[in-house]
Amino acid sequence: MTKxxxxxGDLRRALLQAAADAIAEHGVAAIxxxxxxxxxxxxxxxxxxxxGDKAGLLTAFAAQGYDELAKALSTSRLASNSFLELxxxxxxxxxxxxxxxxxxxxxxxxxxxxxxxxxxxxRSADALYAGVADLPDGLRHRGETxxxxxxxxxxxxxxxIRQAGQAAWSLAxxxxxxxxxxxxxxxxxxxEALARMIFGQLKVIQ
Amino acid sequence: MTKxxxxxGDLRRALLQAAADAIAEHGVAAIxxxxxxxxxxxxxxxxxxxxGDKAGLLTAFAAQGYDELAKALSTSRLASNSFLELxxxxxxxxxxxxxxxxxxxxxxxxxxxxxxxxxxxxRSADALYAGVADLPDGLRHRGETxxxxxxxxxxxxxxxIRQAGQAAWSLAxxxxxxxxxxxxxxxxxxxEALARMIFGQLKVIQ
DNA sequence: ATTCTAACTTGCCATTGACAAGATGCCGTG
DNA sequence: CACGGCATCTTGTCAATGGCAAGTTAGAAT
Numbered sequence: 001m002t003k004x005x006x007x008x009g010d011l012r013r014a015l016l017q018a019a020a021d022a023i024a025e026h027g028v029a030a031i032x033x034x035x036x037x038x039x040x041x042x043x044x045x046x047x048x049x050x051x052g053d054k055a056g057l058l059t060a061f062a063a064q065g066y067d068e069l070a071k072a073l074s075t076s077r078l079a080s081n082s083f084l085e086l087x088x089x090x091x092x093x094x095x096x097x098x099x100x101x102x103x104x105x106x107x108x109x110x111x112x113x114x115x116x117x118x119x120x121x122x123r124s125a126d127a128l129y130a131g132v133a134d135l136p137d138g139l140r141h142r143g144e145t146x147x148x149x150x151x152x153x154x155x156x157x158x159x160x161i162r163q164a165g166q167a168a169w170s171l172a173x174x175x176x177x178x179x180x181x182x183x184x185x186x187x188x189x190x191x192e193a194l195a196r197m198i199f200g201q202l203k204v205i206q
Numbered sequence: 207m208t209k210x211x212x213x214x215g216d217l218r219r220a221l222l223q224a225a226a227d228a229i230a231e232h233g234v235a236a237i238x239x240x241x242x243x244x245x246x247x248x249x250x251x252x253x254x255x256x257x258g259d260k261a262g263l264l265t266a267f268a269a270q271g272y273d274e275l276a277k278a279l280s281t282s283r284l285a286s287n288s289f290l291e292l293x294x295x296x297x298x299x300x301x302x303x304x305x306x307x308x309x310x311x312x313x314x315x316x317x318x319x320x321x322x323x324x325x326x327x328x329r330s331a332d333a334l335y336a337g338v339a340d341l342p343d344g345l346r347h348r349g350e351t352x353x354x355x356x357x358x359x360x361x362x363x364x365x366x367i368r369q370a371g372q373a374a375w376s377l378a379x380x381x382x383x384x385x386x387x388x389x390x391x392x393x394x395x396x397x398e399a400l401a402r403m404i405f406g407q408l409k410v411i412q
Numbered sequence: 413a414t415t416c417t418a419a420c421t422t423g424c425c426a427t428t429g430a431c432a433a434g435a436t437g438c439c440g441t442g
Numbered sequence: 443c444a445c446g447g448c449a450t451c452t453t454g455t456c457a458a459t460g461g462c463a464a465g466t467t468a469g470a471a472t
Binding site: 007008009011042043044045046049050 | 418419420421422423
């Protein structure tokens with residue numbers, strides 16, 4: 001971590017880690033660049049050189065989150081071969097990477113047009129919509145073949161697939177968000193288990 | 207509005223209105239007490255007297271939001287007598303009162319234990335869970351009677367009703383949140399219409 | 413070895429949230 | 443009507459923050 005005295009060596013990563021810790025502890029609203037700098041053991045202006053400004057740091061942070069979400073979704077799809085488990089994976093990501101999750105869906109906090117971020121975001125969306133088209137218990141609509149939709153970006157996917165994906169995404173995202181905000185009464189229960197029960201109760205009408 | 211010179215007369219309401227405008231324009235992250243004071247035409251320390259601190263103002267703002275949501279849900283339930291429309295009402299609330307919606311589910315921004323807020327929050331939850339138990343196309347489970355669940359708070363409602371309500375709430379909330387954050391590609395379409403289509407595709411098994 | 417430059421520092425400024433102390437005018441009581 | 447109490451609003455101040463400018467250091471290239 002701390003190599004010499006002047007040049008940190010791995011400051012960018014250290015700052016992103018500090019951000020994850022700080023946000024998980026006190027929420028996005030409470031974080032400050034200067035505090036992150038202190039946590040990393042550098043001066044208050046050091047972060048600027050790597051991220052430009054506060055929004056720049058959060059942009060990188062959100063991109064990292066989208067990247068890990070894409071990885072998690074892809075892994076889950078290959079491992080369990082179940083659409084329901086894909087939703088559970090989404091919820092698990094929100095719980096274990098709550099700091100990232102909290103930032104990712106607040107585009108007013110970062111530079112939403114950053115190309116790096118957009119790429120990571122697209123990777124996540126691809127992994128999600130691919131599950132809609134591919135998996136056996138997925139919300140696949142009648143006439144559509146998985147072939148036609150596979151790998152398509154949400155923008156290019158046929159509208160039936162897209163809507164089914166949006167429905168599933170809404171469900172998983174809403175559950176995760178409401179849980180994290182403390183809106184549900186049973187906070188003591190295991191969120192993954194509860195998600196599994198709730199998700200399993202719903203199906204698409206043909 | 208501006209009565210005399212010294213005593214504003216209706217500052218509390220004016221500040222909440224200013225907050226609604228400012229948040230809708232620039233997001234919660236960007237607002238400052240001093241800006242709200244400027245918008246209301248008072249000195250920078252005037253808001254403190256009414257709300258204590260920034261979190262206090264946002265507490266009142268969130269409570270106002272929960273109150274209006276409860277009213278909207280109740281009205282919708284009596285008017286349309288449709289569970290699907292209850293979800294659409296939820297989405298419409300998120301769109302038209304986006305500033306309130308944005309604050310309500312960020313408890314790290316306000317005093318989440320404030321009694322006034324908790325009461326308004328409970329009213330919203332009641333209106334929502336009542337729809338689960340009452341309405342003809344609601345997600346009512348087999349053995350449960352609407353009688354048993356009606357009027358029950360989310361904490362006291364039977365677990366079947368509660369889970370069905372959580373599922374529906376997750377769906378509507380996730381849709382609204384994802385739409386507002388720009389995660390869906392078709393932002394040009396009418397969100398209510400899209401919500402109606404998506405919500406209509408899902409049903410409870412059994 | 414010298415230069416070049418990315419990485420980091422110190423220093424500064426406007427803005428903000430919070431607090432303290434004072435000014436103003438409404439409202440009830442005599 | 444006079445007067446005192448008190449909620450309401452003001453001015454003044456302080457530490458902390460984000461952002462910028464100018465200087466310093468060390469690693470890398472030639």
